[in-house]
Amino acid sequence: MPELPEVETVIRVLRGETTGERGILGCKISRAELLWEKTLAMPDAASFKARVIGQTVDAITRRAKFIQIHLTTHSLVIHLRMSGDLRAADQETPLLPHDRLYLDFSGGSRLIFNDARKFGRVWLTTEPEQLFAGLGPEPLDAHFSAEEFHSLLARSRRQIKPLLMDQSFLAGVGNIYADEALHQARLHPLRNSATLTREEASRLLQGIRDVLQEGIRRNGASIDWVYKGGDFQNYFKVYQRTGEACPVCGTPIERIMVAQRGTHYCPTCQKPG
DNA sequence: CACGAGACCTGTTCGC
DNA sequence: TGCGAACAGGTCTCGT
Numbered sequence: 057m058p059e060l061p062e063v064e065t066v067i068r069v070l071r072g073e074t075t076g077e078r079g080i081l082g083c084k085i086s087r088a089e090l091l092w093e094k095t096l097a098m099p100d101a102a103s104f105k106a107r108v109i110g111q112t113v114d115a116i117t118r119r120a121k122f123i124q125i126h127l128t129t130h131s132l133v134i135h136l137r138m139s140g141d142l143r144a145a146d147q148e149t150p151l152l153p154h155d156r157l158y159l160d161f162s163g164g165s166r167l168i169f170n171d172a173r174k175f176g177r178v179w180l181t182t183e184p185e186q187l188f189a190g191l192g193p194e195p196l197d198a199h200f201s202a203e204e205f206h207s208l209l210a211r212s213r214r215q216i217k218p219l220l221m222d223q224s225f226l227a228g229v230g231n232i233y234a235d236e237a238l239h240q241a242r243l244h245p246l247r248n249s250a251t252l253t254r255e256e257a258s259r260l261l262q263g264i265r266d267v268l269q270e271g272i273r274r275n276g277a278s279i280d281w282v283y284k285g286g287d288f289q290n291y292f293k294v295y296q297r298t299g300e301a302c303p304v305c306g307t308p309i310e311r312i313m314v315a316q317r318g319t320h321y322c323p324t325c326q327k328p329g
Numbered sequence: 330c331a332c333g334a335g336a337c338c339t340g341t342t343c344g345c
Numbered sequence: 346t347g348c349g350a351a352c353a354g355g356t357c358t359c360g361t
Contacts, residue, residue, distance in 0.1 A: 058354060094337095121355080137355045139339080154339085173338045175355065214331065223356080230354055280341070280353065316333075318352075 058121060058136045060195075060228030061271030065286060066142050067116045067123055070167070074275075080144055083161035084112045085127075092156040095169065097177040104180050108132070108159065120191045120227035124184055131184040134169065140176030143168050192226045195264050206257035209249040216252070217245035218315040220264070229264060232277060232295045235320045237263040239294045244328040245312075245319050251329075294320040 058066070072079020088105045090096055096104055111127035118124070123142065125132040134142065147166045151158070157169040157178060169178060179187060192208075193200045212219055219225050220234045229237070238245050240263035243256060252260065271277060276286030279296070289296075293303050298311040302322035312319050 062354070135355085137337095138353070139355095171338095172340065173353090173355095175337065212331090218332085221355090232354060277354075316335095317355095 058140070058276070059230035059233050059271070060118075060121060060268055061233070061274075061288065062276035062286065063118055063121050063123060063136065063228075064272050065276040066136075067118050069285075070125075070142065070144060071116050077144060078165070080113050080161065080165060080167055081116070082113060083163055083165060085109050085159050086162045087160040088158070089160075090157050091151075092171075092174060094174065095156040095171065095176065095178055097179045099180060108180055119188045120194070120223055121230070122187065130180050130182055133179040133181060133184050133187055135177050136171070137173070137175035137177070139173040140169065140171040143170065190224045192222070192224050194227050195229065195261070196268060200261075202254075202258040202261050205261045206252070206254050209252050209257050209260075211250075213248055213250045215245065215314065216243060216247045216249045216260075217319060218317075219249050221315075221317075226264075228268070231317050231319075232292070233264070233267050233271065235295045236267040236293060239263075239320075239322060239326060240266060242325050244326045245314050245321055246328060294322060296320065 068074055069077055070080055072081060085108055088108050090101050090104070093101065107130060108127070111129060113125060113127060115126040116123065117126065121135060123134040125134070145166050145168060146164055147160055151168070152170060154172045155168050155170045159167045169176065181187070208225065217234050217238060220229050220237070221231065237260065241256070241260040243260060270291065271288045274286055274288040274291065277288035278286045279289050294309050297309045298320060299308050301307070302309055302325060305322065305324045307322055307324040309320055310323050
C-alpha cells in the first residue's frame with residue numbers, strides 16, 4: 057500500500073487530526089498481543105510485552121515510510137511495506153482477517169496492525185535512529201534544495217526511476233509517486249540521472265513535491281482491496297492508466313517494466329535521452 | 330557500482 | 346465455471 061502520503065495519512069489519523077477519530081496520543085498501553093510472530097522484528101515477543109505495557113503514547117511521527125510511535129521510554133517503529141495498515145478501534149470490536157498485532161489502552165481503545173501479505177515489520181527500540189541511519193533526505197523538507205538534488209543526481213549514473221525509489225537516495229517515494237512525478241516533470245523513467253540538467257532536476261524536485269503534497273491532501277491513494285480512505289487514485293495521470301489518453305497530450309499511456317516494477321509513462325511527453 | 334533475479338507472502342484479476 | 350498466470354503500494358540479498 058503505502059508510500060509517503062499514505063503513511064502520513066495514517067499518522068494524522070492516529071494523532072486524531074482528522075474528522076471524528078479521537079486518536080491515541082496520551083493513551084497508556086495495558087496489554088499487547090502478537091498474532092503473527094514474524095511481524096515483530098525486535099525484540100522477542102516476551103520482552104516486547106514486558107517492556108511495552110505501561111508506556112504512554114507521547115507523539116507520532118514519520119521518517120521516510122516508517123511510522124514512529126514515541127512511547128515513554130521506547131519507540132514503536134512500524135513499516136507497512138506492501139499491504140500493512142494501522143487502525144484504532146475499541147476493544148469490543150471483533151478483529152479482522154490478517155490482524156497481526158494489537159495494543160490495548162487503558163481507556164478502552166486498541167491500536168491494530170493489519171497486514172495481508174505479512175511483509176510489514178514492527179520494532180520496539182530505544183534507538184530508532186539506527187533504523188533510519190541509511191535514509192536519504194525528506195523530499196518535503198524545505199531545507200532540501202534543487203541545487204542539492206541536482207548534485208546528488210549527478211553523483212549517480214543510475215536510471216532515474218529506480219534511483220527515486222531508492223530510500224537511501226531519497227526518502228518516501230515509491231512506485232506510484234515516482235511515475236506521477238516523472239510524468240509531471242516530463243522525464244523518461246530510464247533517463248540516466250547524471251544527464252539531468254539543472255533545470256530538469258529542479259522540475260523533477262517540484263514534480264515530486266507536487267504529487268506528494270496532492271497525495272497527502274487527498275489522504276493518499278486507495279488501490280485494489282487494500283487500504284481505503286484516500287482518493288488520490290482518481291487523479292493519477294499515468295499510474296495504472298495503460299492505454300488511456302495522456303491528460304496533457306492525448307497519447308496513449310505506455311507500460312514497461314523497470315527494475316521489475318510496472319512503469320507507466322507518456323511516450324510523447326516523456327522522451328528518452 | 331549498477332542491474333537483474335529471486336525471496337518474502339496473500340489476494341485479486343485476467344485470459345483461456 | 347475452473348484454473349493457472351500475472352500482478353500488486355516494498356525491501357533485502359545474492360550473483361554477474
